[in-house]
Amino acid sequence: MLFKKYFLIIVFFLFTTHSSLANEELKNKIYKNVRCIVCQGQSIYESNSDFALDLKKLISKKIDSGESEKQIYDFLISRYGEWIVFSPRLNFNSLILWLLPLLVFVVGGFLIFRLNRGKK
Amino acid sequence: MNIKYRIIILTITLLIIFALFLKVLNSNKVYQPNQMIGKKISAFVLEDLFDKKIKINSKELLDKDFVVINIWASWCVPCRVEHPLLMNLKKNNQINIIGINYKDERMNAKNFLKTYGNPYQLVGVDSDGEVSIKLGAYGVPETYVLNKGKIIFKNIGPINEDVVKKILQLKK
Amino acid sequence: MTAGSIGNLALIICFILNIYLIFSLTRKIKKKNFKDLKKIKFINNSIFILLLFSFLTLIYCFVISDFANVAVYQNSHTTKPLLYKISGAWGNHEGSMVLFVLILSLFSFLFSNSKVNDELKIYTIFFQSILIFIFLVFLIFTSNPFDQIDPKPLQGLGLNPILQDPLLVIHPPFLYFGYVGFSLVFSFALAGLVTHRFNSLWSKVSNFWILLPWSSLTIGIGLGSFWAYYELGWGGYWFWDPVENASLMPWLAATALLHSNIVTLKKDKLYSWTALLSIFTFVMSLLGTFLVRSGVLNSVHAFANDPYRGVYILSIILLITFFSLVIFIINDPKKSLIGNYSFFQRDNFILINNYFLIFFLSVVLVGTIYPIILEAVFGQSISVGPVYYNTILTPFLFVFLFFMAHGPLLNWNKEKGIKLKNIKIFFPISLILSSIIIFVLLDYKNIILFLALLFSIYLIASVVLDWIFQKKLSLNLGRLFSHLGFGLLIFSIFINAYSSKEINSAMKVGDEIKTQGFVIKFQGINKIKKDNYEEIFGNFLVSKGNEKVQLTPSIRKYDQPVQFTSETSIKTNFITDYYFAINLSEFEKNKIMVRFYYKPFMFWIWFSVLLIAFGGIYQTFRARNEY
Numbered sequence: 001m002l003f004k005k006y007f008l009i010i011v012f013f014l015f016t017t018h019s020s021l022a023n024e025e026l027k028n029k030i031y032k033n034v035r036c037i038v039c040q041g042q043s044i045y046e047s048n049s050d051f052a053l054d055l056k057k058l059i060s061k062k063i064d065s066g067e068s069e070k071q072i073y074d075f076l077i078s079r080y081g082e083w084i085v086f087s088p089r090l091n092f093n094s095l096i097l098w099l100l101p102l103l104v105f106v107v108g109g110f111l112i113f114r115l116n117r118g119k120k
Numbered sequence: 121m122n123i124k125y126r127i128i129i130l131t132i133t134l135l136i137i138f139a140l141f142l143k144v145l146n147s148n149k150v151y152q153p154n155q156m157i158g159k160k161i162s163a164f165v166l167e168d169l170f171d172k173k174i175k176i177n178s179k180e181l182l183d184k185d186f187v188v189i190n191i192w193a194s195w196c197v198p199c200r201v202e203h204p205l206l207m208n209l210k211k212n213n214q215i216n217i218i219g220i221n222y223k224d225e226r227m228n229a230k231n232f233l234k235t236y237g238n239p240y241q242l243v244g245v246d247s248d249g250e251v252s253i254k255l256g257a258y259g260v261p262e263t264y265v266l267n268k269g270k271i272i273f274k275n276i277g278p279i280n281e282d283v284v285k286k287i288l289q290l291k292k
Numbered sequence: 293m294t295a296g297s298i299g300n301l302a303l304i305i306c307f308i309l310n311i312y313l314i315f316s317l318t319r320k321i322k323k324k325n326f327k328d329l330k331k332i333k334f335i336n337n338s339i340f341i342l343l344l345f346s347f348l349t350l351i352y353c354f355v356i357s358d359f360a361n362v363a364v365y366q367n368s369h370t371t372k373p374l375l376y377k378i379s380g381a382w383g384n385h386e387g388s389m390v391l392f393v394l395i396l397s398l399f400s401f402l403f404s405n406s407k408v409n410d411e412l413k414i415y416t417i418f419f420q421s422i423l424i425f426i427f428l429v430f431l432i433f434t435s436n437p438f439d440q441i442d443p444k445p446l447q448g449l450g451l452n453p454i455l456q457d458p459l460l461v462i463h464p465p466f467l468y469f470g471y472v473g474f475s476l477v478f479s480f481a482l483a484g485l486v487t488h489r490f491n492s493l494w495s496k497v498s499n500f501w502i503l504l505p506w507s508s509l510t511i512g513i514g515l516g517s518f519w520a521y522y523e524l525g526w527g528g529y530w531f532w533d534p535v536e537n538a539s540l541m542p543w544l545a546a547t548a549l550l551h552s553n554i555v556t557l558k559k560d561k562l563y564s565w566t567a568l569l570s571i572f573t574f575v576m577s578l579l580g581t582f583l584v585r586s587g588v589l590n591s592v593h594a595f596a597n598d599p600y601r602g603v604y605i606l607s608i609i610l611l612i613t614f615f616s617l618v619i620f621i622i623n624d625p626k627k628s629l630i631g632n633y634s635f636f637q638r639d640n641f642i643l644i645n646n647y648f649l650i651f652f653l654s655v656v657l658v659g660t661i662y663p664i665i666l667e668a669v670f671g672q673s674i675s676v677g678p679v680y681y682n683t684i685l686t687p688f689l690f691v692f693l694f695f696m697a698h699g700p701l702l703n704w705n706k707e708k709g710i711k712l713k714n715i716k717i718f719f720p721i722s723l724i725l726s727s728i729i730i731f732v733l734l735d736y737k738n739i740i741l742f743l744a745l746l747f748s749i750y751l752i753a754s755v756v757l758d759w760i761f762q763k764k765l766s767l768n769l770g771r772l773f774s775h776l777g778f779g780l781l782i783f784s785i786f787i788n789a790y791s792s793k794e795i796n797s798a799m800k801v802g803d804e805i806k807t808q809g810f811v812i813k814f815q816g817i818n819k820i821k822k823d824n825y826e827e828i829f830g831n832f833l834v835s836k837g838n839e840k841v842q843l844t845p846s847i848r849k850y851d852q853p854v855q856f857t858s859e860t861s862i863k864t865n866f867i868t869d870y871y872f873a874i875n876l877s878e879f880e881k882n883k884i885m886v887r888f889y890y891k892p893f894m895f896w897i898w899f900s901v902l903l904i905a906f907g908g909i910y911q912t913f914r915a916r917n918e919y
Contacts, residue, residue: 127618130621138610140668140669144588144668144669145602
């Protein structure tokens with residue numbers, strides 16, 4: 001009986017420390033991906049401004065209460081717009097962002113191909 | 121001629137680029153996210169500035185047609201600048217404004233209102249700024265107009281005559 | 293007469309001389325008189341000397357703290373150390389514009405005193421002088437550092453302490469010498485087009501004028517990145533920040549130009565493309581200038597935020613672009629592609645990688661500009677960060693590395709297939725090496741990391757093994773160093789990216805943290821006081837297994853203006869960097885925030901940039917001798 005109790009306690013500790021470690025990593029990951037909108041181009045991870053610190057506190061609370069990364073981004077984006085999150089989400093605007101260079105690649109490749117062909 | 125054709129395309133392209141960047145240079149630098157327009161505000165409960173026992177609950181705002189919320193602080197210089205306009209809204213137009221005191225000391229906030237006047241019907245204390253973030257604010261001052269709990273107007277920075285006009289228009 | 297007014301006078305005399313020079317050149321060109329360049333050279337040299345004098349006068353004004361000067365007043369302070377008073381001269385918009393024009397003139401000066409066909413020389417100096425004219429107008433009438441304030445202020449507004457750094461003293465000059473230096477090959481290309489002398493002789497000469505600024509720009513970018521690493525305190529060294537991108541784009545264009553020029557030199561083809569790239573590279577430099585100075589950007593280190601200047605610069609850039617491209621269109625050297633064409637030829641591989649380089653450039657361009665335009669025109673906002681660049685560039689980078697490894701091994705002429713020796717020997721070696729590294733030496737196993745290691749090792753192996761087995765003695769050492777450097781750079785970047793560790797915590801003196809295989813002990817603090825700041829050092833002992841490293845990061849409080857900075861403590865054993873930074877805590881008054889980073893291979897990142905630059909410098913000297 002005693003063993004079982006200790007076993008459970010140990011497992012509990014391991015679980016919480018492991019998940020608190022994972023939590024820390026997750027928090028840092030999110031901080032690096034959230035823009036400090038009162039700063040110039042920094043993430044809230046890199047900023048010590050009031051706004052950044054407030055957001056960090058809020059996000060930290062949310063993670064500790066079990067919210068997911070996506071939920072947090074949704075929360076922020078619904079209040080501050082797409083711009084607050086660094087990785088561009090896939091929507092119409094960002095589609096152009098990804099497609100434009102690829103278009104250049106394809107067109108360029110086509111031109112080179114024609115160049116190669118024409119000379120034989 | 122091939123040459124003329126190319127020059128024309130070049131000219132048009134550069135003119136378009138010129139126009140685009142001209143627009144960029146003239147655009148507003150302050151980030152005005154209008155995400156929250158039309159959305160319901162998050163629920164919040166704040167302690168009253170003057171009496172800690174009184175709680176201001178956002179639920180009470182849900183059925184009102186017209187509510188103005190102003191986020192301010194005693195340490196915020198632009199808040200001083202917009203303050204007279206807020207006083208006018210209260211005196212001349214009988215608009216009830218709910219103030220949210222953002223990351224401030226109660227003493228300082230009370231002194232501020234004593235010295236310059238209190239334009240607010242109620243003042244809630246948001247000492248860590250969390251409620252303001254929930255509302256989608258990112259600095260002070262900011263002013264919101266609500267209709268039945270939904271945000272119908274948001275102004276970032278101090279209000280001016282134009283904003284006052286807009287607020288009065290919305291009241292109708 | 294104050295020093296400031298003398299400096300201003302020098303600028304105005306330059307301006308007048310320059311106009312006179314342009315008229316003289318126009319006369320000579322109309323008369324087709326390309327002989328007797330003594331007078332032209334004399335005026336050109338004088339302009340350079342005067343600009344140099346003006347620049348030195350500006351520095352002097354900073355050194356004596358002459359606050360009647362607007363530039364000195366806004367950017368300096370009597371208590372600033374001498375070195376930073378001097379570098380303050382070019383650390384602001386107006387002063388750096390003087391440097392900009394000075395370098396335009398410097399290159400003109402160097403070129404006019406070199407051995408080149410007279411007709412080409414006249415046209416080149418002509419175009420270069422027009423550039424100087426345009427920027428002199430901008431300088432004197434909108435951004436004059438010698439503007440006076442009356443009454444003279446007693447004290448300056450001081451410079452940001454973060455910018456008071458020895459590295460930042462030399463970073464701008466290297467950058468400017470680089471991207472402004474491309475103005476010369478720009479003018480030289482226009483000259484070649486107009487005189488129809490765009491041929492392999494042109495390429496032979498231009499080689500030097502491309503390599504020289506390219507090497508300098510490489511060093512400049514490396515310095516900026518290194519500064520960001522130890523100064524900003526977050527362990528990063530490249531953020532795809534718009535200002536960083538502004539310097540990367542000309543570098544990419546110039547690298548493409550460099551290689552395309554080699555093809556025109558050796559194979560007498562690809563002229564259109566090389567001419568176009570010569571123009572395009574300088575246009576990218578101008579674009580960078582615009583982005584940084586016009587207030588368009590939202591960045592940690594964007595310059596003057598003045599929209600009127602922005603309109604000026606925008607107009608200048610578009611005019612220069614327009615006229616140069618018109619010249620190109622009218623005089624397009626059509627004799628580009630002659631002879632047989634086979635896939636497995638060196639020039640074809642160079643062309644393919646040129647194409648990749650331009651693709652990379654377009655990615656950076658889109659990533660930097662698209663959000664700006666989207667915001668201004670459509671009111672929509674979008675964020676472009678490292679995730680975008682890394683995702684889109686990485687797969688193409690691997691293919692690029694492959695072509696880069698193979699190209700130099702091919703002949704310039706038709707080849708009956710890829711040298712089988714390479715596939716048989718180099719590839720398996722690379723495969724084995726990368727497998728060993730990833731499975732045995734590293735913790736993190738990931739397919740992207742594996743591919744990155746595979747292709748970068750393949751490049752390194754190709755360069756090294758080819759050098760060893762090389763029978764001919766005419767070896768291209770410049771290429772060897774630069775390509776080797778690039779392979780090593782990619783290798784180091786990926787190892788660093790996937791094996792770095794970080795620990796964030798709040799500690800008070802005496803605390804000890806054990807996590808991720810590290811033990812960090814906060815041993816104590818000590819304080820010192822200097823001229824313009826007070827500093828608190830934290831003493832930390834970091835242990836990993838048997839390895840113990842002592843680190844002393846600090847927090848500084850400057851007095852003019854009052855600002856807090858965090859100074860990192862970095863120790864390297866050449867394999868890994870131990871990196872420590874501290875900040876005051878907002879929430880807990882007796883604790884401080886600590887950040888520890890374990891960063892493998894950082895040294896090799898810096899070393900490989902130096903290697904790349906060294907290859908360029910070596911080749912610059914060889915090109916000089918050859919002509």
